[in-house]
Amino acid sequence: MMDSITSGPLYQNTITNLIDAGKVINLNRNVLERLKRPRRALTVSIPVKMDDGKVHVFTGHRVQHNQTLGPYKGGLRYHPSVDLSEVAALAALMTFKCSLLNLPLGGAKGGVPVDPGQLSKNELESLTRRFTSELSPFIGPDKDIPAPDVGTDSQVMAWMLDTYSLESGYSQTGVVTGKPVEIGGSAGRESATGLGVVYVAQRALETQKKKISGATMAVQGFGKVGMHAAIEAYALGGRVVAVSDVSGGLLNERGINIPDLVRYVRENKVVKGFPDAVAISNEDVLELDVDVLAPCALDGVITEKNCASIKAKIIVEGANGPTTHEANTYLSEKGVMVIPDILANGGGVVVSYFEWVQDLVWLFWNEEEVRNKLREVMFGSFDKVWAFSQKEKVNLRLAAMATSLMRLEKAMLLRGQAW
Secondary structure, eight states, X not given: OHHHHHTSHHHHHHHHHHHHHHHHHTOOHHHHHHHTSOSEEEEEEEEEEOTTSOEEEEEEEEEEEEOSSSSEEEEEEEOTTOOHHHHHHHHHHHHHHHHHTTOSOOEEEEEEOOOXXXXXXXXXXXXXXXXXXXXXXXXXXXXXXXXXXXXXXXXXXXXXXXXXXXXXXXXXXXXXXXXXXXXXXXXTTTTHHHHHHHHHHHHHHHHTTOOSTTOEEEEEOOSHHHXXXXXXXXXXXXXXXXXXXXXXXXXXXXXXXXXXXHHHHHHHSSSTTOTTSEEEOHHHHHTSOOSEEEEOSOSOXXXXXXXXXXXXXXXXXXXXXXXXXXXXXXXXXXXXXXXXXXXXXXXXHHHHXXXXXXXXXXXXXXXXXXXXXXXXXXXXXXXXXXXXXXXXXXXXXXXXXXXXXXXXXXXXXXXXXXX
């Protein structure tokens, strides 16, 4: 199983970044070796009776990477590309992300290789409930707390909560985050990752003596992360000149009216055909001359093949692993500021942490309070990484990983986890 975990490009990319950052801070060798591998990788069969009466057996994964700082935390994704190696890499990234953001949480991730759009609501619910049942010995408010990710949403989390609670005998709202507000979810959770992207972009622009108001921005991926990033950037006066999704891209150099586009997408499901913009490709969106580029779709979209064509001054990784190691090195040497995923898209797990805390104490905050607390965490985390990068003369990816590893190393040594 370990070979299948380490074989994927995202995992290899993550470990390369881990090793490089470890050299910067002279990371304890035993800590490094432990962090290269997850603590536990679980693969389960998920038999589902489909609407046609036939049983289809899906495969589900949950990887728990490290829990030194607290319970495992990480999303569940339903997407055809899901495999064990990808899940393991994302679990490791969650460990580093939670450490960097100073959260008392570890890292985990899960998923099922399935296109949820091809399932009926009944089939999707059956899949989710059976998957939850298979995971139930390994998850819980004090063990491992799943959340939504690609292909999952608050409804999926509601089914997970209900299944786990039924098996436990009482309601345990803290077992998942990203739930509907009516059953213990947090205000502001749906938009949190996108807001975090904009908050770090705002701070990054300030280091270049610029403001987000009037800055140009391209958003690749107009889903849960990209849409909310575009909404917030537009609200703050940013000029979002391009967006894209699976149907292709849009360009309006004067700036796209994001509220109009959001309404269009809610009616038509995709950005294609929006009247007040020119159609371009997803690849074109990445190569525009803008102040901020936010890749908010899937991993591996900026590579050694196209990095020379990137013209953005700042790249904010709304997705996990959108920039390969080679591309990051090239862009950093070229003077492009690449804000890595473990910092840039941390808004989601920050508000997930807020939700978990609110569920534990049964005291809930309003959306303005959540936004203010999120902004404070994201600004503070960026400032910490920026200061390290300036002091050590390293790029932001190395600085973010090194900052994360210093906290993890200290905790692991104190707990006696690296003999």
